[in-house]
Every structure is written in structure tokens, then in C-alpha cells.
Amino acid sequence: MLETSARLLHLLSLLQMRREWTGPALAQRMEVTERTVRRDIGKLRTLGYPISASPGIAGGYQLGAGAQLPPLLLDDDEALAVAIGLTAVTASPVAGVGEASVRALTKLEQVLPARLRPRFSGLRSAVTRMAAPSTPVDPAVLTALSAAITERRIVAFRYERHDGESSRRLVEPYRLVDTGRRWYLVAWDTVREDWRTFRVDRCRSIPSPRARFTARPLPATDLARYVQKSITRSPYSYDAVIRLSAGIREIEQRIPAEIAELTSDGPDATILRAGFDSLDYPLMQLASLDVEFEILEPEAMRVRAAELAGRLRRAAGGTGTVYAR
Amino acid sequence: MLETSARLLHLLSLLQMRREWTGPALAQRMEVTERTVRRDIGKLRTLGYPISASPGIAGGYQLGAGAQLPPLLLDDDEALAVAIGLTAVTASPVAGVGEASVRALTKLEQVLPARLRPRFSGLRSAVTRMAAPSTPVDPAVLTALSAAITERRIVAFRYERHDGESSRRLVEPYRLVDTGRRWYLVAWDTVREDWRTFRVDRCRSIPSPRARFTARPLPATDLARYVQKSITRSPYSYDAVIRLSAGIREIEQRIPAEIAELTSDGPDATILRAGFDSLDYPLMQLASLDVEFEILEPEAMRVRAAELAGRLRRAAGGTGTVYAR
DNA sequence: CGGGCCGAGGACAGAACCTGTCCTCATCGC
DNA sequence: GCGATGAGGACAGGTTCTGTCCTCGGCCCG
Known part of the structure; x- marks a missing residue:
């Protein structure tokens, strides 16, 4: 059975790697009979992955787009490419997918094998440097905040105010909001006991996680609008x-x-x-x-x-x- | 058993979503006993995913970075972010991961649910427009070529020469090479019966796949160097x-x-x-x-x-x- | 030190599932 | 019509799975 779970993932990986496969080719590749391949295909279909089939010469199986996304199986270089791409998007947020890109990057960094990390670091700084000249944000700050939000952990960081003075903040982080130009963090300030909106580019240290907190009701349902209202001046210089x-x-x-x-x-x-x-x-x-x-x-x-x-x-x-x- | 394969993927998804989980929380989430959770954790470990554990108060399981990358389980927005990020990287190739990014993007597009495609198209043109002003390449051309390479299919496309005249080409595609500034395709020209290096930005139609071909030996082991030699003039204007x-x-x-x-x-x-x-x-x-x-x-x-x-x-x-x- | 909370894993019974083998049927392109 | 493809039922022999029950170990706090 354990062997079957692994084999199903392997099958899924093969179907993602090439668009078309025949039953005999899959059976040989996976070292099982064709009957077992047919059964495995049926199992994947039951799990919701749409696999179409055509019989006869030039026939075979094809994995298509279904209602849900299957697990993505990537090789080393592909994973690096994804990480770099996500880093680029976080550096120049594209409206609507900013927070999701940070979340995805956080996930990927958690499982990125150690042997890939030096290459990732090197390529990461290249991408950050090429980003459009808006206000630069350290991707590491973003991913640290994203992880803290997901795990409901209070974070501590040094924050620089518009007058240049920096102070230590201890906050419950709730949401990262990307206005298309800048990243903001909506958080509950534990010292001032009130909601605050922080500009992420003014965060002067990597936020370090502390104790867990219990979520409180958000100050608004549409947080992007809430952030826009919080900004007392024009967002632009x-x-x-x-x-x-x-x-x-x-x-x-x-x-x-x-x-x-x-x-x-x-x-x-x-x-x-x-x-x-x-x-x-x-x-x-x-x-x-x-x-x-x-x-x-x-x-x-x-x-x-x-x-x-x-x-x-x-x-x-x-x-x-x-x-x- | 079928239920177990699905449950293992679900468990993996939960471990990627949040850094820390306790056995009781996982058991409740997955509607099995804690003993079964412990068994499932053991199975994932056997499959090669490093899951560390800490006992006692504030204890729990954590999915770490191992020798291999686990399947990535993403939600809709995260998938869009990945797709957009990869599109950005293909538009401005970062040395060394260009081809991998195209491969990954091709994989993702194959399984991207239909409901996400309009959003992807809209965001894609935004990213392409923001790319650094080198020679623009249509991402759809790149992914079509990548798929043809993987599946060993001859492709047909219109190609514009440096003098502006365009002609139809029928080629066996072998490799996409990114020189850091431009994309090139190393292919066997079936009409001229010789190796040719094509500039992808001069491809004037989406390459359409034709019959399969049998791979022939490549003209060089280091294709990046081969491409550099093929370029008779300076790569820059x-x-x-x-x-x-x-x-x-x-x-x-x-x-x-x-x-x-x-x-x-x-x-x-x-x-x-x-x-x-x-x-x-x-x-x-x-x-x-x-x-x-x-x-x-x-x-x-x-x-x-x-x-x-x-x-x-x-x-x-x-x-x-x-x-x- | 004890209690509570966490992870670890063996043993058992009853149930469920898996694989190869064999078979018949259907579709497709030449 | 032939050969190559996919589809899926039935059977025998074997394997695995789950809940239940249990003991053990580590960690933190009062």
C-alpha cells in the first residue's frame, strides 16, 4: 500500500512531465503490469484528476486541467525557477496576487533542499536588483511575516517612522496587503492596543516570531480599502x-x-x-x-x-x- | 487504500500550510485517530519527507527540507502567483534557470483549471509589459516549444530573418538556450537537413506540433557554448x-x-x-x-x-x- | 515531584485492499 | 482485417489498514 501511494505520485509526475503516455510505456517505467496501470489511472480519476484516453494507434493517456490543481512535482531547476519567479513578483507586486505569492514562496522555502539554497540566494539578489524602482522590500521580511500570519504568532521588529526614527514594535500580524506599489502589514499593536498599518519597506529587521495569539475580529472586511483609507497622504511622493x-x-x-x-x-x-x-x-x-x-x-x-x-x-x-x- | 493515498496528500498539504501541527490537531482535521496520524507520519518519513517532532507542551510536527522536494500543494491564488512569477522569469531570463522556468510553466499551464485562465491571461500581459526592455518573447511561444521538445515532436512556425523576410520552418526542436539576454532554439531543420539555431523572438507564430521524431545525437555537449559560437555577430546591437x-x-x-x-x-x-x-x-x-x-x-x-x-x-x-x- | 501535554510504537481482531493472471470487448489508423 | 491502443470483470493468494488498548519517554509548569 505504501508502495502504491508512492507509485501514484510517480505516475502523476510522469503525466506532468510529458503530455502523452501509453499504458505499456507507463507499465514499463513503473515496473508493474498494464492492468495495474489501468487501475492506478482509475484511482487518480477517482481522486479528481482528469485523465483523458484515446485508443488505437497514437493513443494513450493525457493529464488535463480539472476543477482542482494537482500536486506539482518539480525537479531541482524547476523549483529554483519557481522560487526566483515568486521572488520577482514579491519585489514588484502584481495587483491581486501579491499576498499569495508571498505565501507560496514561504511554503517553498520551507522545503527547499539545502543543496539549492546557495544558488537561490545568489539568483535572488540578482532578481531583486532588477526589479522596477519602487520602494524595495526584502523578500525575507515578507516571508517571515507571512509565516507569522499563518501560524498566528506575535512578531517583533524594528520599524522606521517617516521622520526617520526607529522603534521596536510587538504586534499581532493579520494581513499583508499589496497596493500595487507598496506592501503594508495590517496588525494589532500590543503596546498601543490598537490597529496599525505598517509599511513593510520601513521594517528595519527581520520580524522574529514570539508567542501565539488568539485572533481578534478584523477592523474591516475589505482590508485593501481599509489600508487605502489609513494612508493619510497621497500614496505617492x-x-x-x-x-x-x-x-x-x-x-x-x-x-x-x-x-x-x-x-x-x-x-x-x-x-x-x-x-x-x-x-x-x-x-x-x-x-x-x-x-x-x-x-x-x-x-x-x-x-x-x-x-x-x-x-x-x-x-x-x-x-x-x-x-x- | 485509495482513501489513504488521498489522506497522505492532505496531510502533506497541511504540513506545508503551517509550520507546526500537533497530532491531535491533525487527527481532528483529517477525521482519523491519533494513532493513524502517527502511522501516516511514519509513512511520509519512509517516503523521504523529513518530519521532525517535539514532545510536550508547544510540541508537534514540522515538515523540513530534505534531500528531495515534496509535491507542492497550492491553492488557486498561489498557483496564479507561481504562473505569473515564472512568466516574469521567462520574459527576463536569469542565467541558468531559463529553460527550467519554461518547463515548469508548461507543466503548470497544462493543469491550470479553466476558471483561472482568464485571470492568468490578464495578469500575464501586465508582467510581460513590465519586463526589462530586451527583445520581447511571447511566453506562449516558449511553452509551445518546451512541450514539443519534451514530447519529441516536429514543430512548424513562421520565422523572420534578420533582413525582415519571413519563411515557414519545419524543425525537430532539441533545446531552448537562454544566453541571459535572448532565447535561442537549437533544432534540426528537416528541409535543409542541418542544425540551425533560431532566435525565439523572431518566431512569428505559435509553433504547432506535428509528427513525432526519433532523437539524433546533439551537435555539441555544451549547447550554450555551441549557441554562442553560432552567433556570427555580437549578440548586441x-x-x-x-x-x-x-x-x-x-x-x-x-x-x-x-x-x-x-x-x-x-x-x-x-x-x-x-x-x-x-x-x-x-x-x-x-x-x-x-x-x-x-x-x-x-x-x-x-x-x-x-x-x-x-x-x-x-x-x-x-x-x-x-x-x- | 506530579500532572498534563505532547510524540513513539507494539499487539490484536476484523475488515479491506492489492497484484498478477486471464479474459472479453471497444476504438482507432493504416 | 490487423495490430496497437484503452476498458474493466473475476479469481486466488497475499498484504495492508484501522481502531482500540497499552506502555514508554520527553518537556514544561506549578
Whole structure:
């Protein structure tokens, strides 16, 4: 029987590895008779895994997509790839799957064989460095928080406030919320005895787990909305208004709707409104559009644009004639 | 017995979900006696999964990292996160795990429940758009090729040559090679009856599988090196030489070693050599360093820097005094 | 030190399941 | 029609599983 459980997993692994298998091939691979293979296939079907079959020449079995996801059986390199991919997603959260990616990464790290850890560490820093220039978060902070949330453990960490001063916090962590730009932790502050929303990028130490706690009712059902309300200021350092010298139709095709709000300003001009945490990246993206643009707000963005312009001009050195596009 | 296989997977799932479980909690969750839980734990141990135990108050079981990776049991959101993460890695390959990430993504897509596919499609295009601006590759092309490689199926696709003309190809695909910047396919061309190395970003249709083929000996044991040799020209559109006005120690800390070759040019200057496929992104990154720099080569990069400088200058408009840093 | 909470594992009875072997039937492509 | 595929019942001989009961050991706390 124990041999059967192992064999069923092996069968599942083979079906994931290649799309099509014949009964005789599976029987040989698993060292049982074809009758037993047919029985095992039936068992997997009973367990809910949809395996289709076609008889005759070029026939065989195929594992398809069913109502539930089967256990994923990965080899070493595949596991590393998954870990790296999840790390990339946590570094630049994609709306809606942020917390799930941290949870999945926590699961994977728990069981990652020791021989793969050095490679993972090396590749991890490469991915973190390549992430889009928003506020950087240490993946280790995220996974530590995720584990504490799952296991209902109080965590201690050093937290830096907006004025730069850091203090020690002891909290019951409940939820990680990703706003698409930043990670927040919704937690009950055990010292202040009230709910607090923490910016994860301001966490200055790896949260260390303490005693268990009993869950209390959450402060809201929609925690993403709750976090948005908790943020007393604009989530961005800069709220920009930019006039682009191209019609809105053209601009819509080149700038994702989630990033900016676009308003038509006549047949050949578009007003773009968006928030940014830093200026360099958006400035260079705007310059790369090869569309003339004008910064209406904020002043700081105009100053920065002039600085970058100067540096690029000097870097170009003794270029002869510049042809305007 | 069938019930036992399912129960073992369920137990594994619980152990992955939370770090610590007591026997009584597991027994209640799975609706068996504690004695059966102890037996099941023993079975998982026999299967190779290292489960540690601590007796007494605050005791329990913990699934640890062993010699092999256990089957991963994920919920819907976690599966989506994994899929998105793998898509991100295939879009910007991290050296060494590129092919594995495609293989893993192919496995996952095969079993992804239908109800998750629309969400996956939506999130996938978001990730692809955010990828670093190297040569874009459709993830669907990669996974179709990976499946064909695994199943030894000839594939047909339209391929665009460097002169822009596209033709139909019928090939035996053997390996996907990621050079860190681009994807290549090593394949046997059935029409020309010779080995060919294809750039995946030039594949203009989703490869469709045809008949099976019998594997032939590969043209080399080290296919990454083979691909590098096959590329008759520099892999990059531009080979740049840039002089930075800062010491090499400072620059090394801010520019990843894999991206550029750095040479000291005195105590306050550094020569940077690197290849690029486009100019805007590197120019943006260089300008953002807040270090004066000079483009020694190529001329095209100087021209582009001047263009961007002009556009940024005009965008800054009537800025008053510009303070040099 | 005792009590309670945890994990460990042997022994037994009654029940359930597993595998190979053999067989008949159906579908598919050439 | 033939050969290659999948489907599944029946049987004999053997194996495994579960709950129940029990003893033992470690850990923490009052």
C-alpha cells in the first residue's frame, strides 16, 4: 500500500512531465503490469484528476486541467525557477496576487533542499536588483511575516517612522496587503492596543516570531480599502500632470491604463495624471515615447528633468548636428 | 487504500500550510485517530519527507527540507502567483534557470483549471509589459516549444530573418538556450537537413506540433557554448564604451557585475564596457546614477543622448535656476 | 515531584485492499 | 482485417489498514 501511494505520485509526475503516455510505456517505467496501470489511472480519476484516453494507434493517456490543481512535482531547476519567479513578483507586486505569492514562496522555502539554497540566494539578489524602482522590500521580511500570519504568532521588529526614527514594535500580524506599489502589514499593536498599518519597506529587521495569539475580529472586511483609507497622504511622493503632444488614441496604446489617467486636450494633445515615488524612471519613460511633452506639475519634476537633460547633454559631448524627430 | 493515498496528500498539504501541527490537531482535521496520524507520519518519513517532532507542551510536527522536494500543494491564488512569477522569469531570463522556468510553466499551464485562465491571461500581459526592455518573447511561444521538445515532436512556425523576410520552418526542436539576454532554439531543420539555431523572438507564430521524431545525437555537449559560437555577430546591437567620473569601487557597488565590464581609469574615473540592444534604458540608468559620464562609443548612443536631453530640456520648460549636483 | 501535554510504537481482531493472471470487448489508423 | 491502443470483470493468494488498548519517554509548569 505504501508502495502504491508512492507509485501514484510517480505516475502523476510522469503525466506532468510529458503530455502523452501509453499504458505499456507507463507499465514499463513503473515496473508493474498494464492492468495495474489501468487501475492506478482509475484511482487518480477517482481522486479528481482528469485523465483523458484515446485508443488505437497514437493513443494513450493525457493529464488535463480539472476543477482542482494537482500536486506539482518539480525537479531541482524547476523549483529554483519557481522560487526566483515568486521572488520577482514579491519585489514588484502584481495587483491581486501579491499576498499569495508571498505565501507560496514561504511554503517553498520551507522545503527547499539545502543543496539549492546557495544558488537561490545568489539568483535572488540578482532578481531583486532588477526589479522596477519602487520602494524595495526584502523578500525575507515578507516571508517571515507571512509565516507569522499563518501560524498566528506575535512578531517583533524594528520599524522606521517617516521622520526617520526607529522603534521596536510587538504586534499581532493579520494581513499583508499589496497596493500595487507598496506592501503594508495590517496588525494589532500590543503596546498601543490598537490597529496599525505598517509599511513593510520601513521594517528595519527581520520580524522574529514570539508567542501565539488568539485572533481578534478584523477592523474591516475589505482590508485593501481599509489600508487605502489609513494612508493619510497621497500614496505617492509626486502627483504629476503632464501634457503630451499627441492624441489620446495614440497615447492609450502605449501607456497602460492602470498607471495613468489620460484626458484629451484637443486632437493633438493629451493630459496625463499619475503619481510617482521617484522621478527618474517616469521621466525616462516619457522621454522614450518620442513624443514632445511638457511638465505642468510638479516643479520638482521639472528641476529633475533639467538636471538629467544637462547630464545627458554633457555625456553626448561633441555631437555634431542633432536632428529633431 | 485509495482513501489513504488521498489522506497522505492532505496531510502533506497541511504540513506545508503551517509550520507546526500537533497530532491531535491533525487527527481532528483529517477525521482519523491519533494513532493513524502517527502511522501516516511514519509513512511520509519512509517516503523521504523529513518530519521532525517535539514532545510536550508547544510540541508537534514540522515538515523540513530534505534531500528531495515534496509535491507542492497550492491553492488557486498561489498557483496564479507561481504562473505569473515564472512568466516574469521567462520574459527576463536569469542565467541558468531559463529553460527550467519554461518547463515548469508548461507543466503548470497544462493543469491550470479553466476558471483561472482568464485571470492568468490578464495578469500575464501586465508582467510581460513590465519586463526589462530586451527583445520581447511571447511566453506562449516558449511553452509551445518546451512541450514539443519534451514530447519529441516536429514543430512548424513562421520565422523572420534578420533582413525582415519571413519563411515557414519545419524543425525537430532539441533545446531552448537562454544566453541571459535572448532565447535561442537549437533544432534540426528537416528541409535543409542541418542544425540551425533560431532566435525565439523572431518566431512569428505559435509553433504547432506535428509528427513525432526519433532523437539524433546533439551537435555539441555544451549547447550554450555551441549557441554562442553560432552567433556570427555580437549578440548586441550596440557595444558601448563609457567613461564614468567616479572611482571603480563606487561604481562596482551600483552596477551588477554580470551587466558590464569595469576598468579603473585613475582614482576618480572608471571605464565601463557593455553591450545593449536598445539605448534608452541604459541611458536612463546611467543618467540616474547621478555621476557625470561621457559616451566614448558608439556614436549612435551620443546622438540618442542628445535627443533625449533636448526633449527633457523642453519638457522642463521655464525652469528657473538649475543647480548642478 | 506530579500532572498534563505532547510524540513513539507494539499487539490484536476484523475488515479491506492489492497484484498478477486471464479474459472479453471497444476504438482507432493504416 | 490487423495490430496497437484503452476498458474493466473475476479469481486466488497475499498484504495492508484501522481502531482500540497499552506502555514508554520527553518537556514544561506549578
